[in-house]
Structure formats: structure tokens, C-alpha cells
Amino acid sequence: MEGARETSGFVKRGAPMTKLVNELASVQANEPLGPGLYLMALKAPQIARGIEAGQFVHMRIPHMDDHILRRPFSVYGRSAEEGIVEILYQTVGYGTDQMTRIGALESVEMIGPVGRPWRPPAAASRALLVAGGVGSAPLFLLAEKLIAEKREVDVVLGAQTAEALVSRERYEALLQAPPRCSTDDGSFGFEGFCTPLVEQALAEAEGEGRPYDYLAVCGPEPLMRLVANMAAEHGVLCEVSLERRMACGVGACLSCVVNTTGGLKRSCVDGPVFLAEEVIW
Ligand SMILES: Cc1cc2nc3c(=O)[nH]c(=O)nc-3n(C[C@H](O)[C@H](O)[C@H](O)COP(=O)(O)OP(=O)(O)OC[C@H]3O[C@@H](n4cnc5c(N)ncnc54)[C@H](O)[C@@H]3O)c2cc1C
Numbered sequence: 132m133e134g135a136r137e138t139s140g141f142v143k144r145g146a147p148m149t150k151l152v153n154e155l156a157s158v159q160a161n162e163p164l165g166p167g168l169y170l171m172a173l174k175a176p177q178i179a180r181g182i183e184a185g186q187f188v189h190m191r192i193p194h195m196d197d198h199i200l201r202r203p204f205s206v207y208g209r210s211a212e213e214g215i216v217e218i219l220y221q222t223v224g225y226g227t228d229q230m231t232r233i234g235a236l237e238s239v240e241m242i243g244p245v246g247r248p249w250r251p252p253a254a255a256s257r258a259l260l261v262a263g264g265v266g267s268a269p270l271f272l273l274a275e276k277l278i279a280e281k282r283e284v285d286v287v288l289g290a291q292t293a294e295a296l297v298s299r300e301r302y303e304a305l306l307q308a309p310p311r312c313s314t315d316d317g318s319f320g321f322e323g324f325c326t327p328l329v330e331q332a333l334a335e336a337e338g339e340g341r342p343y344d345y346l347a348v349c350g351p352e353p354l355m356r357l358v359a360n361m362a363a364e365h366g367v368l369c370e371v372s373l374e375r376r377m378a379c380g381v382g383a384c385l386s387c388v389v390n391t392t393g394g395l396k397r398s399c400v401d402g403p404v405f406l407a408e409e410v411i412w
């Protein structure tokens with residue numbers, strides 16, 4: 132493994148690729164999009180300039196003095212020119228509930244860009260991106276990048292209900308074609324989990340004689356494990372973006388370790404994106 136140094140089963144891979152900054156961002160908007168789902172836009176010019184698809188910000192949520200830990204969020208959208216980053220978040224607990232009360236022009240301190248971005252091989256010409264729930268957030272910048280590079284991109288989105296498919300229109304506008312969608316309750320698209328749509332996409336691409344040569348997946352861990360297995364069966368290189376609870380977010384505390392074929396790795400700086408084949412699930 133390049134640049135790796137091993138100490139007691141824990142593998143260090145050197146410093147993150149992009150320069151970390153601690154930026155005081157100004158909230159531009161914080162609006163509900165769907166059930167428990169919100170879109171926050173923040174002016175953070177340094178992070179907006181430096182962020183790569185798949186990296187995240189570690190946010191200190193205001194008015195949470197009794198909870199000192201920051202919370203990690205993928206960057207869903209960004210405009211480097213306007214210095215804006217967008218976060219698509221779901222309320223699951225105290226911090227994300229507090230986030231819904233952040234008003235426009237409030238200041239939020241964020242460390243970023245953090246982590247290892249998606250790394251589609253330069254030779255990959257056809258990519259399948261698979262998202263469950265808010266897993267659609269870290270995949271959108273990747274879709275933008277691949278399309279800008281004139282590579283073919285197909286997308287599978289799964290959510291619980293039609294109202295929770297909040298990124299569908301944004302993906303559809305980018306792809307200029309509807310993504311394959313599933314909902315658990317059948318209120319939009321295929322009824323059930325999105326895995327049959329993934330299998331269908333892989334089989335169709337093979338049938339067309341243009342199989343996928345890259346697959347990226349983010350969502351609940353059981354979904355990522357299943358999709359990683361499908362990719363392996365079809366011989367497609369697969370990357371996964373793992374979610375671990377993170378304390379420091381800068382590689383110091385080891386609260387976020389992941390067991391891999393190369394030893395224990397820190398999800399915050401060695402991930403969150405990992406090659407699926409190296410993850411010991
Ligand atoms: C690299 C990374 C990127 C992320 N990107 C996004 C994103 O774009 N949008 C988004 O909505 N969420 C994202 N998350 C998850 C988000 O960080 C957590 O939902 C958030 O920290 C929860 O904070 P809380 O205070 O509301 O929850 P807490 O009150 O701390 O916990 C409430 C519940 O949520 C669970 N939980 C908390 N943190 C996590 C976590 N990291 N993974 C799984 N379960 C957790 C707890 O186990 C608990 O059951 C990301 C996580 C990581 C590691």
C-alpha cells in the first residue's frame with residue numbers, strides 16, 4: 132500500500148490530500164425538502180474551492196454547548212465561483228434537530244474539506260452510482276465530475292417514500308434522463324429496496340455490450356454490502372462511502388476506525404470512501 136506505515140495493526144496513509152481549513156461559514160438558506168430532510172446552503176469560499184466529490188465538512192452546530200463534538204456532513208452541491216456549499220441532511224438526533232433551527236446569516240464553524248474523495252479510475256468510461264436515502268448527497272458532485280469528463284453515468288436512487296426522494300429532480304436535470312428510482316412503499320418507481328434495480332442496470336449494461344467499469348455506492352451499510360457483492364460478481368470496481376461516528380474528524384482519536392484487509396483505518400482521513408474489496412464488513 133502506497134505510503135503506508137503500520138503500527139500495531141493500525142495503518143497510517145499519510146496526510147489528507149487537500150489542505151484543511153477551519154472556516155466560519157455564513158448560512159444562506161436552511162429549508163425543509165421532505166420528511167425530516169433539509170437543505171442548508173452556506174457561504175464558505177475556501178471549502179467550496181477546495182472540496183472534492185466524496186469529501187465532507189465537520190460542523191460545529193451552534194447552540195449545542197452541552198454537546199462539544201462536531202457532526203460530519205457530505206457536501207451535496209457547491210459553487211466554487213460563488214463560494215457556496217450545500218448540505219442535504221436528515222434529522223436523526225439532537226445535533227441534526229438543532230440544525231433545523233439555524234437561521235439565515237447565522238455563522239457556523241466548519242473544518243473541511245475532510246477525507247478521501249471518490250477516485251474513479253481514469254480509464255472508467257461508464258459508471259453506476261447507487262444511493263440509499265441521504266446517501267445521494269456525496270454522490271452528486273461525483274456525478275457532476277464524471278459528466279464534465281464526458282463519461283457515461285447512470286444513477287439508482289432508493290428512498291422510503293416519494294416525498295423522501297428529494298434529490299431525484301436534481302439528478303434528472305444533470306443526467307438529462309430520469310434516474311432509476313425505488314421507494315419502500317411503492318409511492319414512486321419500483322416498490323421495494325433499490326437492489327433489484329442495481330442488478331437490472333448491471334445486466335442491461337452487459338447486454339448492451341458496454342458494461343459498467345466503476346460503481347460507487349452510499350447509503351445504509353446493508354445496502355452498501357449487498358451492492359458491493361453485486362459489483363464483485365459482475366467484475367465491476369466498486370467504491371463505498373462508509374458512515375462512522377466521528378469525534379475529532381482529523382485522524383487523531385481513532386473513534387472512526389474501519390476494519391480492512393490492510394488493517395484498521397480511520398474513516399475520517401483514510402476514508403470515508405474505501406475500495407469495497409478492502410472493507411471487512
Ligand atoms: C463522512 C460522513 C458524511 C455524512 N454525510 C451526511 C449527509 O450528507 N447527510 C446526513 O444527513 N447525514 C450525514 N452523515 C451522518 C450524520 O453525521 C449524522 O446523522 C449526525 O452526525 C447525527 O448527529 P445527531 O446529533 O443528530 O445524532 P445523535 O444524537 O448523535 O445520534 C442520534 C442517532 O443517530 C445515530 N448516528 C449518529 N451519527 C451517526 C453516523 N455518523 N452514522 C450513523 N448513525 C449515526 C446514532 O447512533 C443515534 O442512533 C454523515 C456521516 C459521515 C461519517
Ligand code: FES
Pocket residue numbers: 376377378379380381382383384385386387388397398399400
Ligand atoms: S474521527 Fe478521530 S480519528 Fe477519525
